[in-house]
Amino acid sequence: MxxxxxxxxxxxxxxxxxxxxxxxxxxxxxxxxxxxxxxxxxxxxxxxxxxxxxxxxxxxxxxxxxxxxxAIAADAGAKKDAEEAARKAAAETAVAKKERAEKAQKAAEEAKKRAEEEAAASRAAQREAASASAPAVGAVQGSYSIGQIQSLARGMVPSGQWQCFSNIVNHESSWNYRAVNPSSGAYGLFQALPGSKMSSVGSDWQTNPVTQIKWGLNYMNGRYGSPCGAWSFWQANHWY
Missing domain, CATH: 1.10.720 (Transcription Termination Factor Rho, Rna-binding Domain; Chain A, Domain 1)
Structure with a gap:
């Protein structure tokens, strides 16, 4: 050498x-x-x-x-490669989870939208059916079914007062606008006594449920503040 x-x-x-x-x-x-x-x-x-x-x-x-x-350099390189691979795997996992969450949220929003659209379509169909079967408010015909009378009343009574209003009519006349009490002569949906007092709303009080509904609603509001106020009194006294 x-x-x-x-x-x-x-x-x-x-x-x-x-x-x-x-x-x-x-x-x-x-x-x-x-x-x-x-x-x-x-x-x-x-x-x-x-x-x-x-x-x-x-x-x-x-x-x-x-x-x-x-060997030290190889170990350091291998460790660095492993750490980089772990970071990449974690990042890919996070992205996948985010994508799944976004897809699930989108699917839920679409399902909610479809349900709302279907509910709106159902309500519209019900309104159309009710409109087709019920006479126009103020129109007079020879006879009315219970469903027609209730449809007329729903168009006049506030939605929040409807159940109370309906409860009173159920108990008083079962929605029979020609009901007459054989003992007292009370008449109509609300068993007005005398029945002629409903003429303050219209002279057709005997044959037109719209006139009776107007009178009954005015009576409940004027005396008890609302149909629910009248119903509370009725429950306590069985009359109003």
């Missing part, structure tokens, strides 16, 4: 030379004075003068050091 090649070898493996016993010190008789890598490399020009066994030790130490460095 030439001195030039030994010098180049020593520069590449200065750390290894130092690690195995400071060959520079062995060759020059130094007792361990520290130098930087370049100084150490410069001092190894006498490496060729070392015994063959020591040269082999230096070479073995250098190769071992290089392998160790490479």
């Amino acid at each position: 030439s001195r030039i090649s030994v010098r180049g070898f020593a520069v590449a493996s200065a750390t290894a030379v130092t690690a195995v016993g400071s060959v520079v010190g062995v060759a020059s008789g130094s007792t361990g004075q520290s130098h930087d890598a370049e100084a150490t490399a410069a001092g190894t020009t006498l490496l060729a003068d070392l015994p063959v066994g020591q040269q082999a030790q230096v070479q073995t130490a250098s190769l071992t050091q290089q392998a160790s460095v490479q």
Whole structure:
């Protein structure tokens, strides 16, 4: 091995030379004075003068050091790759979860919209059917069914008061606008006594349920404040 090649070898493996016993010190008789890598490399020009066994030790130490460095670098690279893969997997999982949540929310919104549309269509159909079967308010015909009378009343009574209003009519006449009490002579949907008092609303009070509904609603509002006020009184006294 030439001195030039030994010098180049020593520069590449200065750390290894130092690690195995400071060959520079062995060759020059130094007792361990520290130098930087370049100084150490410069001092190894006498490496060729070392015994063959020591040269082999230096070479073995250098190769071992290089392998160790490479192994550390490989471990660091593998760890970095694993961390990057984990980050990517986590990001992909989060994106997938978000997409599923968005799809579920969209499906729920569409279902709600369809339900609202169907409900609106059903209400419209019911209104059309009621309108077709019920006579116009104010129109007089020969006879009225209970369903027709109730449809007329629904168009005149506030929705929040409807149930109370309906309860009273159910108890008084069962929605028979021609009902007559054989004992007192009370007449109509609300069993007005006398029935002729409903003429304050219209002279057709005997034959027109609209006239009776107007009178009954005015009576409940005027005396009890509302149909529900009248119903509360009725429940306590069984008359109103």
